Amino acid sequence: MIYLDNNATTPLDPGVADKMCWFLKEHFGNPSSLYPIGRDVKKIINEDREIIAQTLGANRNEIFFTGSGTESDNFAIRGVLDAHPEKNEFITSSIEHPAVMNTAKYLEKNGIKVTYVPVDKYGMIDIDFLKDSITPKTALISIMHANNEIGTIQPIEEISKIAKEHNVFLHTDAVQSFGKIDVDVNKLGVDLLSISAHKIYGPKGIGALYIRKGTKICPLIYGGHQEQEMRPGTENTIGIVGFGEAVRVFRKQGDKDKKRIEKLAEQLKKGIEEIIPHIKFNGHEKKRIKGTLNFSFYGLEAEAILLSLAVKDIYVSTGSACSEGAEETSHVLSAIGLKPEIARSSIRMSLGRFNTEKDIEIVIEELPEIIENLRKISALNIEEY
Numbered sequence: 409m410i411y412l413d414n415n416a417t418t419p420l421d422p423g424v425a426d427k428m429c430w431f432l433k434e435h436f437g438n439p440s441s442l443y444p445i446g447r448d449v450k451k452i453i454n455e456d457r458e459i460i461a462q463t464l465g466a467n468r469n470e471i472f473f474t475g476s477g478t479e480s481d482n483f484a485i486r487g488v489l490d491a492h493p494e495k496n497e498f499i500t501s502s503i504e505h506p507a508v509m510n511t512a513k514y515l516e517k518n519g520i521k522v523t524y525v526p527v528d529k530y531g532m533i534d535i536d537f538l539k540d541s542i543t544p545k546t547a548l549i550s551i552m553h554a555n556n557e558i559g560t561i562q563p564i565e566e567i568s569k570i571a572k573e574h575n576v577f578l579h580t581d582a583v584q585s586f587g588k589i590d591v592d593v594n595k596l597g598v599d600l601l602s603i604s605a606h607k608i609y610g611p612k613g614i615g616a617l618y619i620r621k622g623t624k625i626c627p628l629i630y631g632g633h634q635e636q637e638m639r640p641g642t643e644n645t646i647g648i649v650g651f652g653e654a655v656r657v658f659r660k661q662g663d664k665d666k667k668r669i670e671k672l673a674e675q676l677k678k679g680i681e682e683i684i685p686h687i688k689f690n691g692h693e694k695k696r697i698k699g700t701l702n703f704s705f706y707g708l709e710a711e712a713i714l715l716s717l718a719v720k721d722i723y724v725s726t727g728s729a730c731s732e733g734a735e736e737t738s739h740v741l742s743a744i745g746l747k748p749e750i751a752r753s754s755i756r757m758s759l760g761r762f763n764t765e766k767d768i769e770i771v772i773e774e775l776p777e778i779i780e781n782l783r784k785i786s787a788l789n790i791e792e793y
Contacts, residue, residue: 410722410767414607414760415556415584415700420650421609421761427653428611428646439643440634449645456652463655464601464618465592472617472635473648477583477604478507479628480617481550483639484579484600485511487625488548489520495547497521501533501562502743504552505581509739525551529745530692531560538567542574549578553596554585557740557756558691559700561585568597577623583607583615587658588666588697599623605647609761610654614647669759670698672768676757677701679772684779686790690741690754699759704741704750707790708782713755716778722771725756749788 411419431452437445439453454468461468474480485508489498500512502524512522523541525533533551542549549571554561564580571578579600582591587608593601601618605611619625619638631640658665680687680703690702705713710726717724741751757771783790 410763410770412757412759412763412767412771413723413725414763415756415758416725417606417612418609418760419762420611421654421657423657424610424650424653428650431646431649435645439645440632453643453645453648456648456655459652459655459659460603460616463591463659464586464603465594466618467621469636470593470618470621472619472639473643473651474615474617474639475613475644476615477505477581477602477607478615480602480604480615481505481507481579481581482511483617483628484602484619484625485515485548485550486628488577488579488600488623489515490626491624492547495545497523497543497545497547499523499525499538499541499546499549501525501527501551503527503531503555503557503560503740504550505556505583508550508552508581521545527560527743530695531555531558531690531740531744532692532695533562533567535563535566535570539570542570542576546574546576549576550581551578552581552584553591553601554582554589554697554700555691555740556584557700557738558702558744559584559696559698560692561589561695561697564596564598572597584697584700587654587662588699593618593620600625605651605654608654608658611647611650614644614651616651665761669761669763672763672765673699673701673759675765676759676768676771679768680775683772683776688746688750690744690746701757701759702741702754703757704746704754705779706750706753707786707788708753708779710753710755712782713753713778716782717775720774722774725758726754 435449437449439450457471458468461471516522525538527533551562568578577599580598581602583604585591586603599620604615627638634640686706688704714726737748737751
C-alpha cells in the first residue's frame with residue numbers, strides 16, 4: 409500500500425501506539441478523583457498538556473483539550489462571539505476548512521455579519537480587503553495557517569498586527585501546519601489556535617485549543633470543573649496520552665521528517681510535471697506546506713484517477729466532494745479561480761513520515777499510464793482547456 413493522503417489522517421506512530429497500550433493496561437482512574445489512581449492519571453495528563461504547550465510556546469493553563477480540530481474551531485469562534493454580544497461581525501477567508509466555513513454559515517443564520525476575504529490564484533488572502541473589512545463591530549478574525557487542499561501558508565504574523573491595531577481577536581486553524589512547520593503562538597501573535605492529534609501520527613478523537621490568557625471566551629458546553637470549566641466532561645485520557653506522545657515523537661524527529669518529506673514531495677512533483685502533459689499545479693510554489701501537492705489533470709474527472717490508483721493500492725484524495733449523490737466543486741479550488749471542469753479534475757497527494765523513495769518511484773511509474781488511458785476514453789476535449 410502506498411498512502412498519499414496524510415492531510416486527511418496519518419497512521420498511528422508505533423511509539424504512540426505503545427504508549428497508549430501501556431496506559432490502557434496500567435491506568436484506569438478518573439483524573440478528577442482525589443485518591444492515588446486518579447491523581448496518577450491527572451499527573452500524566454498535565455505532563456502531556458505541558459509538552460504540547462511547550463511546543464506551541466504557550467503556558468500549560470492555556471491549552472484546552474477538545475474532541476477534534478473541528479470542535480476546537482467551533483469553540484474558538486462561537487466562544488468569542490458569545491462572549492462579546494455587543495459585537496456582531498466575524499471575518500474569515502473564502503478557503504477555510506468546513507469546520508470554519510459551516511460555523512460561519514451558522515453564525516449568519518443567527519444574525520452575525522460574516523465577511524469572507526478573497527484569495528488570489530495561489531490561495532493567498534487579500535490583506536487590504538481584510539484590513540478594510542474591520543469595523544468597531546468586528547469581534548474576531550479567523551484565518552487558517554495552512555490550507556488543507558493546496559497547502560498555501562497565510563501571513564498570520566501580518567494579520568496579527570492588523571488585528572491588534574483594531575483590538576480584534578485572532579484565531580487560526582493550525583490543524584494542517586502543526587507538526588509540519590514551526591507553529592509558535594507568540595511568533596504568530598494569535599489569541600486562539602486549533603490543533604488535532606490525528607494529523608501528527610496520533611489518535612483520532614482528540615484535539616486542543618490554545619486560548620491566550622486574558623481572552624474572553626464562553627464554553628460551548630456546561631458541566632463539571634474539567635479543563636478549567638471551559639470544556640467540561642471526563643477527559644479522553646487515552647486520547648490525551650496519545651496526543652502528548654505524538655508531540656514528543658515530533659519534537660525528536662520532526663526536523664528530520666520535514667527534510668525527507670520535502671525531498672520526496674519535490675521528487676514527485678518534478679516527476680509528474682516532466683512526464684504528464686496538460687496539467688496544472690495548484691497552490692503557491694514557495695509559501696506552502698511542501699508535502700501537499702495538488703494537480704489538475706485536464707480532460708479528466710478526479711474520481712476516475714483516484715479509483716484507478718486505488719486499484720493499484722495507491723491512495724490519494726480528490727479536490728472535490730460528493731454530497732447526497734450530487735458532485736460539488738471544491739470551494740477552495742473555486743476560490744483560487746479554477747473553472748468547475750478543471751477543479752473537478754484535481755487530486756491531492758499529501759506525503760508523510762512513512763512514505764519512502766520507492767513509493768514515489770512507483771507513483772511516477774504508474775500515474776502517467778493511468779492518465780493516458782483515462783484520457784483515451786474521456787469524452788472531454790483537452791484542447792478546450
